[in-house]
Amino acid sequence: MAVPLRRDLLVGQRLSIVQDLRFCLKPRCPVCRKGRLFQSRSITVVKTCADCGADLGAHDIGDGASVFLIFFFGITIIPLAWAFENLAHPPLWLHGVLWLTVMLGAMALLLPVVKAYIILLEWRHRKG
Ligand SMILES: [Zn+2]
Numbered sequence: 001m002a003v004p005l006r007r008d009l010l011v012g013q014r015l016s017i018v019q020d021l022r023f024c025l026k027p028r029c030p031v032c033r034k035g036r037l038f039q040s041r042s043i044t045v046v047k048t049c050a051d052c053g054a055d056l057g058a059h060d061i062g063d064g065a066s067v068f069l070i071f072f073f074g075i076t077i078i079p080l081a082w083a084f085e086n087l088a089h090p091p092l093w094l095h096g097v098l099w100l101t102v103m104l105g106a107m108a109l110l111l112p113v114v115k116a117y118i119i120l121l122e123w124r125h126r127k128g
Contacts, residue, residue, distance in 0.1 A: 027116035030123040043112050059122055065115035073103055
C-alpha cells in the first residue's frame with residue numbers, strides 16, 4: 001500500500017531528482033532546507049531544526065539505511081570478490097584487506113546519503 005505524496009508540504013520546493021540528489025549530498029532540514037539534518041560529525045538526526053524549529057527527531061529510521069547498504073554490497077561486492085579470486089588468485093589476506101577497505105569506505109560515503117534520502121522520502125509521504 002503506497003502512502004500518497006504530501007504536496008502541501010512541498011510549498012516552495014520542486015520535485016526533481018537533481019534537488020533530491022543535492023539534498024542527499026548535503027543533508028539539510030527537509031522543511032526549510034537550511035538547518036542541519038545530522039548532528040556534527042555524526043549521522044544522528046537532530047531533534048529540532050535550528051532554523052525553522054521543525055521536529056526532526058521523529059524521523060528516526062533506525063537501521064534502515066544500513067540494511068539497504070548491506071543488501072546492496074551483498075549483490076555488488078561479493079561478485080567482484082569472486083571474479084577477482086578467479087582472475088588473479090590473490091592470497092586470502094589480500095581479499096580481507098581489500099574488500100574490508102572497500103566496504104568500510106563505501107559505507108562511510110554512502111550511509112549519510114542513503115539515510116538522508118530515506119528521511120526525505122519519509123517526510124514527503126508521512127501521515128498527518
Ligand atoms: Zn528547518
